[in-house]
Amino acid sequence: xxxxxxxxxxxxxxxxxxxxxxxxxxxxxxxxxxxxxxxxxxxxxxxxxxxxxxxxxxxxxxxxxxxxxxxxxxxxxxxxxxxxxxxxxxxxxxxxxxxxxxxxxxxxxxxxxxxxxxxxxxxxxxxxxxxxxxxxxxxxxxxxxxxxxxxxxxxxxxxxxxxxxxxxxxxxxxxxxxxxxxxxxxxxxxxxxxxxxxxxxxxxxxxxxxxxxxxxxxxxxxxxxxxxxxxxxxxxxxxxxxxxxxxxxxxxxxxxxxxxxxxxxxxxxxxxxxxxxxxxxxxxxxxxxxxxxxxxxxxxxxxxxxxxxxxxxxxxxxxxxxxxxxxxxxxxxxxxxxxxxxxxxxxxxxxxxxxxxxxxxxxxxxxxxxxxxxxxxxxxxxxxxxxxxxxxxxxxxxxxxxxxxxxxxxxxxxxxxxxxxxxxxxxxxxxxxxxxxxxxxxxxxxxxxxxxxxxxxxxxxxxxxxxxxxxxxxxxxxxxxxxxxxxxxxxxxxxxxxxxxxxxxxxxxxxxxxxxxxxxxxxxxxxxxxxxxxxxx
Amino acid sequence: xxxxxxxxxxxxxxxxxxxxxxxxxxxxxxxxxxxxxxxxxxxxxxxxxxxxxxxxxxxxxxxxxxxxxxxxxxxxxxxxxxxxxxxxxxxxxxxxxxxxxxxxxxxxxxxxxxxxxxxxxxxxxxxxxxxxxxxxxxxxxxxxxxxxxxxxxxxxxxxxxxxxxxxxxxxxxxxxxxxxxxxxxxxxxxxxxxxxxxxxxxxxxxxxxxxxxxxxxxxxxxxxxxxxxxxxxxxxxxxxxxxxxxxxxxxxxxxxxxxxxxxxxxxxxxxxxxxxxxxxxxxxxxxxxxxxxxxxxxxxx
Numbered sequence: 001x002x003x004x005x006x007x008x009x010x011x012x013x014x015x016x017x018x019x020x021x022x023x024x025x026x027x028x029x030x031x032x033x034x035x036x037x038x039x040x041x042x043x044x045x046x047x048x049x050x051x052x053x054x055x056x057x058x059x060x061x062x063x064x065x066x067x068x069x070x071x072x073x074x075x076x077x078x079x080x081x082x083x084x085x086x087x088x089x090x091x092x093x094x095x096x097x098x099x100x101x102x103x104x105x106x107x108x109x110x111x112x113x114x115x116x117x118x119x120x121x122x123x124x125x126x127x128x129x130x131x132x133x134x135x136x137x138x139x140x141x142x143x144x145x146x147x148x149x150x151x152x153x154x155x156x157x158x159x160x161x162x163x164x165x166x167x168x169x170x171x172x173x174x175x176x177x178x179x180x181x182x183x184x185x186x187x188x189x190x191x192x193x194x195x196x197x198x199x200x201x202x203x204x205x206x207x208x209x210x211x212x213x214x215x216x217x218x219x220x221x222x223x224x225x226x227x228x229x230x231x232x233x234x235x236x237x238x239x240x241x242x243x244x245x246x247x248x249x250x251x252x253x254x255x256x257x258x259x260x261x262x263x264x265x266x267x268x269x270x271x272x273x274x275x276x277x278x279x280x281x282x283x284x285x286x287x288x289x290x291x292x293x294x295x296x297x298x299x300x301x302x303x304x305x306x307x308x309x310x311x312x313x314x315x316x317x318x319x320x321x322x323x324x325x326x327x328x329x330x331x332x333x334x335x336x337x338x339x340x341x342x343x344x345x346x347x348x349x350x351x352x353x354x355x356x357x358x359x360x361x362x363x364x365x366x367x368x369x370x371x372x373x374x375x376x377x378x379x380x381x382x383x384x385x386x387x388x389x390x391x392x393x394x395x396x397x398x399x400x401x402x403x404x405x406x407x408x409x410x411x412x413x414x415x416x417x418x419x420x421x422x423x424x425x426x427x428x429x430x431x432x433x434x435x436x437x438x439x440x441x442x443x444x445x446x447x448x449x450x451x452x453x454x455x456x457x458x459x460x461x462x463x464x465x466x467x468x469x470x471x472x473x474x475x476x477x478x479x480x481x482x483x484x485x486x487x488x489x490x491x492x493x494x495x496x497x498x499x500x501x502x503x504x505x506x507x508x509x510x511x512x513x514x515x516x517x518x519x520x521x522x523x524x525x526x527x528x529x530x531x532x533x534x535x536x537x
Numbered sequence: 538x539x540x541x542x543x544x545x546x547x548x549x550x551x552x553x554x555x556x557x558x559x560x561x562x563x564x565x566x567x568x569x570x571x572x573x574x575x576x577x578x579x580x581x582x583x584x585x586x587x588x589x590x591x592x593x594x595x596x597x598x599x600x601x602x603x604x605x606x607x608x609x610x611x612x613x614x615x616x617x618x619x620x621x622x623x624x625x626x627x628x629x630x631x632x633x634x635x636x637x638x639x640x641x642x643x644x645x646x647x648x649x650x651x652x653x654x655x656x657x658x659x660x661x662x663x664x665x666x667x668x669x670x671x672x673x674x675x676x677x678x679x680x681x682x683x684x685x686x687x688x689x690x691x692x693x694x695x696x697x698x699x700x701x702x703x704x705x706x707x708x709x710x711x712x713x714x715x716x717x718x719x720x721x722x723x724x725x726x727x728x729x730x731x732x733x734x735x736x737x738x739x740x741x742x743x744x745x746x747x748x749x750x751x752x753x754x755x756x757x758x759x760x761x762x763x764x765x766x767x768x769x770x771x772x773x774x775x776x777x778x779x780x781x782x783x784x785x786x787x788x789x790x791x792x793x794x795x796x797x798x799x800x801x802x803x804x805x806x807x808x809x810x811x812x813x814x815x816x817x818x819x820x821x822x823x824x825x826x827x828x829x830x831x832x833x834x835x836x837x838x
Contacts, residue, residue, distance in 0.1 A: 067711050135811060141708050147685065148668040148710055153811035235686030241669060242684065275576070277584035284594055306671060306706075307682045308689045311620050315613050322605035326598065333597040336565060339572035343584040346577060354573070358566055365558035372608055374543075374615025375551040378678045381671060381706040445551070447675025449706040452714035456702065527588070 008518055010414070010511040025110035026514065031096030032412070033117050034087060035405075041083040041124065046477065048076040053436070053470040056463050059455055066453040070139040071154065073451060075130075077142030078159060082166045083124055085393055086255065089262035090208075091120075091173055093404050094201045096412060098177060100505045101195045103186025103523070105515040108179035116172035119165055126162035130155040141451060143252075146233030146244040150225050157226050160219040167212045167219075170258070174208025177201050188523050192286070195503050195528045196279060199286040200265025203293040207254045207261075211297070215251035218244070245307055249300035257296040259393055261289055263360075263400035264331055267353045270407050271335050273501050274350035275342025278529040281334040288327035295323050305376045314373055321371035328364055332357060347499065348422040352403025355430050359395025363388060366441060381451075384444020390437045402429075402480065409487065410498050414511045417487030425483055429476030435469030500533040507531055540701060540722075541677035542658075542694040546615025548678065554608050619679070622692035626658035633663070633670035633683040634816060636712040637752035638703060646732060647750065651703065651720040653695050654728035660692040667816050671707035674720055682707050695722030710814065711765055712755060744833025747826050751818065759837055765814060767807055770837045780812075781805035795831055 011028045014020075021029055055062045055069055064072065095113065099106050107113050130137040138159040140149040149156050181202050185194065194202075221232045222244075231238030264285075272279045279285065301309065301317030309317075335357060344350070366388040369375050379385060410416050439462035448459045455463065496510040508517050524530050539545055575581070629651070630641040640661075641647045653659050663672060665685040672691065673680040681691035705716035723731065748754050748769075756765035767777070775790045785808065788794060797804055799822060802815035822830070 066714070070708075070711060070713075139710070145669060145708070148708070151668060151813045152710065153806075153813050235684075240686070242687070275584060276578075278586045278588055280587060281589045281594060284589070305616075306680050308684060308687055311617065314616065315609075318612060319606075319609050322609045325605050326601050329601040330594070330598060332565065333593075336569055336572070337587070337590075337593070339569065339576060341581065341585040341587065342572075342576050343581050344573055344577045346573065354569060357569065358562075361562050361565060365554075365562060368558065368605065368608055369551060369554045372550045372554055372612025372615075374547045374549075374612050374619075374678075375554065376612070377543075377616060377619065377680050378547050378551065378675070380680060381673075381708075447673070447702070447704070449673060449704050449714075451708040454714045456717075 008509075008513045010509065011514045012413070012511055014514050023114065025106070025114055027095050027099050027107050027110065027113060028412075028512065028516075030113050030117055031092050031094075034091040034095060034120070037117075037120065037124070038084050038088050038092060041079050042088075043481075045076055045079040045084055046474065048072050048079070050470050050474055052076065053467040055453070056455070057467045058464075059457060059460060061454075067139060069453040070141075070451070071137045074138050074141055074159075075127075078127060078138075078163065080393075081142055081255075082163050083120075083127065085259045085397055086166075086170055087120060087173070088259075088401050089266060089397065089404065090177070090201055090204055090258075091116075092401075093197075093266065093408065094173070094177060094262065097408065097505055098180060098198060098201055099184070100508065100512060100516050101198050101503070101528075102180065102184055103189060103504060103517070103521040104180070104184040105517075107176045108183055109176050112172050113176055116169045116176070119169035119172070123162050123164075123166035123169060126158055126165060130158045130162075133158065143248060144219070144222060145248075146222065146225070146239070146241045147235065149222055150234040150239075157223045160222050164216050164219045167216045170208045171212045174205035174212070177205040178209065181205075186521060186523060192283065193523065193528055194286075196268035196282065196285050196289075197262075197265035200261045200268070200289050203289040204258050204261045207258050207293050207296070211251045211254040211258075214247060215255075218247040218251070221247075242304075242307055245304050246300070249303045250297075253300040253303065254293075254296050256389075256392070257293055259397050261292060263356065263397040264289065266400040266404045266407075267335060267356050268331075269503065270349050270353040270403055271338045272529045273407070273499050273503065274345050274347060274353075275339050276345065276500065276502070276535065277338065277342045278502075278527060279334070280337035280340070281330075282527060282529075284330050285334050288330050291327040292324060295320060295327075299324060302371055302376070305373055306380045318371055318373050322368065325364065325368060325371075332361065345499070348419060348426055349403050349407035349499070351423065351426045352399050352406060355426065356396055356399040356403060359391050359399060359433065362438075363391030363393075363396050366391065378447075379444050381449055382444035383440040383448045383450055386450045387437050387440030387444060390440070395433055395437065399433075402426075405484065407499070408505075409484070410493055411505060411510045411512070413488060414492045415487050415490050416493045416498065417483050417490075421479065421483040425476050425480035427476075428472060428479060432469050432471070432473030432476050436466050436473050437469070439463070439466045439469070495534075497533055500535050502529050502531050502533060504528065504531060506533065538696050540695070540697045540699070541674075541679065542696060543615070543619060543678045544676075546611075546618070550608070550611040550615045553611055557604060557608070619691070622660040622690060623658045626660035626692055627653075628660045628662060629653075631661040631663050631672055631683070632666065633672065633705065633709075633716070634666035634752050635668065635710055635814065636705075636716040636755040638672070638705075638716065638718040639750070639752075642732060644732070646735075649749075650718050652728060652731050653720060653722055654725040655695055655698060655722050657725065658692055658694045660690055663689045663691060668709050669707045670705050670709050670716065673704045673706035674701055675704065676701035677720075680706055695720070698722050698724070715755075742829075742833045742836065744829040744831070747822070747830055748833065751822065753830075756815070766810060769834045772837070773831075773835055778808040779805040780808055792831055795834070796827055799827055799830070 055064050134155040135153045138156045139154045224230050225232050233239040233241050233244040299321045302321045443462045497506040632639045640651045663683040665683040670683040677693050679693050700719050700721045703718040758764050758768045761768045761770040800819035806812040
């Protein structure tokens with residue numbers, strides 16, 4: 001250690017105490033606040049999911065009543081979508097790493113950044129308050145489809161207000177990142193010198209900023225209809241339920257890319273590091289993120305092929321949906337080509353990235369089936385769709401999130417987890433995941449609708465396999481969490497760059513100092529994946 | 538022979554895309570695993586930087602574009618015929634309400650399950666009395682949302698004798714997964730016979746027939762057990778706490794109360810039950826119907 005390193009405390013040492021965290025303006029600490037909050041809600045969501053799988057082990061009642069089951073799947077959806085996956089990668093790793101990757105000392109608006117975490121906390125409290133106030137948590141599904149959401153006596157108003165507040169948190173994060181990327185790049189760093197994770201966040205942020213207000217106003221319309229009786233969506237008082245579906249999906253489909261794009265960004269960071277070579281097709285990957293974000297605005301109608309749609313609307317939405325597949329497949333081929341002639345160091349972050357590609361391929365390819373009009377008529381609202389989006393959200397984004405956690409763990413805390421246990425946890429998780437969700441495709445093709453508390457006897461076998469898979473998955477998850485927590489209490493690692501990372505964030509100390517770099521970082525020639533490490537000198 | 542005229546188009550688009558998908562999934566996975574071993578550090582200590590390759594990138598943009606256009610085309614081809622029913626189709630009303638399907642034939646016959654003649658196009662006029670439902674016949678590969686306030690239809694031709702499940706595929710509340718029925722495809726002379734037959738309800742109390750027909754029994758039991766609404770057993774003369782205009786009130790269930798609740802369920806709600814779920818039957822049930830129902834409820838002691 002040199003003297004200057006001792007004299008500069010890292011961001012974790014600067015101040016101590018609870019208030020130094022919950023009122024911090026440091027983007028790295030805010031990233032960690034998000035990590036602990038989304039991590040906690042993820043585990044709650046998992047517990048609810050396991051409960052649902054237990055109930056579905058056998059036909060008929062196993063452990064909970066129909067009404068409870070309906071509330072459980074609604075809460076599972078609300079927590080996983082609004083409290084875990086939408087904030088997950090951008091709010092945790094985006095906050096922590098975007099300024100470092102841009103070679104700057106913080107996001108553009110640190111106070112707004114803190115406020116967006118606080119809004120997240122308030123929104124989360126609203127969502128949880130539905131458990132104790134009124135007639136229990138909403139039983140509508142996370143989609144809050146009208147007119148049922150207008151008629152039911154459960155706590156729909158509080159749930160949608162929670163989503164409304166969480167929406168603001170998301171908008172502010174998006175706004176902050178856009179301004180940061182435009183204004184705070186290190187001197188000399190052009191857009192095409194940014195790492196691909198920054199590009200992915202840039203595309204995501206535009207969706208957060210432009211699409212989220214639509215869900216905000218739509219959810220307020222639900223509240224207005226419930227409390228004031230204004231006929232907006234309920235036909236018995238003059239509203240239109242299809243209007244609700246359009247408004248809902250105009251946000252909620254682009255929101256799928258809020259969830260998926262940052263995950264693709266993570267994979268685009270992990271693969272070059274562990275292949276020890278520059279990314280293949282930098283521009284293609286960067287611009288395909290923007291293309292997905294753009295086309296993603298115009299495909300919402302594919303959620304409504306059986307809602308009563310005119311022929312031209314149906315084929316336009318269908319063909320646009322297929323266009324999303326093109327930039328997505330370009331990314332997959334580029335990742336594959338990045339492994340070609342690399343010098344591959346197989347470590348757990350790379351396993352998660354490879355696991356991501358496999359799961360995400362299944363998620364994406366089954367999405368093509370849903371995008372085809374005829375096939376979708378049969379599969380819409382069946383377990384096929386449940387399998388499809390869990391492969392994208394959990395097998396894709398979830399795995400990328402875990403990959404990022406293992407990848408940047410030594411950077412964030414200057415510690416290391418047990419690598420053998422981490423590999424084992426990954427293997428269990430991967431097997432459990434596929435055993436849990438793959439049978440859902442078969443159930444869907446057989447015709448089992450989703451949101452079913454009870455099912456016909458012919459669906460029994462695959463539901464059983466799926467439930468057994470959930471137990472394996474949870475074992476892997478708990479082992480992973482245990483290993484990560486245990487690693488936190490281990491001895492600090494001495495090297496700042498244990499993976500021989502080739503990107504800018506590995507050029508500073510681990511953990512980074514408060515202002516990220518001790519002196520202004522020097523940019524290298526040859527792109528963002530060309531920084532020196534112990535191997536390439 | 539397929540169960541319906543749409544099976545072929547739907548299954549072709551489904552299995553075509555699944556086939557292409559399996560090919561790419563297996564291919565990409567195999568290549569990925571091969572690279573992981575072939576180019577691991579031990580086998581390849583020094584990486585070669587290849588920033589990009591224009592030819593390769595054009596190839597893997599053009600091929601997926603062609604493939605997805607093919608997929609789109611067969612999806613559209615299988616879907617297009619679903620949009621227009623043939624002129625000679627037999628029209629049947631399909632009525633969805635929380636948690637029961639019923640079917641009304643042109644001559645007025647109603648039935649809880651659908652019976653159709655083989656090889657005859659059937660056009661279902663879809664009517665919802667309350668919230669969203671979706672009429673789904675997996676064996677026929679057809680599904681259409683049933684939306685209150687909209688005149689939607691779906692059509693199909695049953696091509697194989699047999700009985701197939703009808704499911705509700707759009708979440709509609711507590712007993713969504715129990716909103717089941719069947720469609721039976723029968724020979725046309727059997728259908729004609731069935732159409733003129735009347736189910737033997739002579740031994741049944743007319744009040745019970747009305748309760749069955751109007752989906753009352755989906756929520757109210759006859760044996761005292763609690764479902765979505767209070768049970769009919771021992772109902773008359775019972776004292777209940779109801780919530781009316783936000784205030785609790787103790788009432789005794791009498792004829793007047795039942796009539797009010799059938800016509801305007803929102804007027805009050807029994808403590809412990811959810812408000813807002815029941816359809817108002819004002820204008821659907823006549824005074825005589827309601828009398829019959831009350832008479833039947835009185836008999837449930």
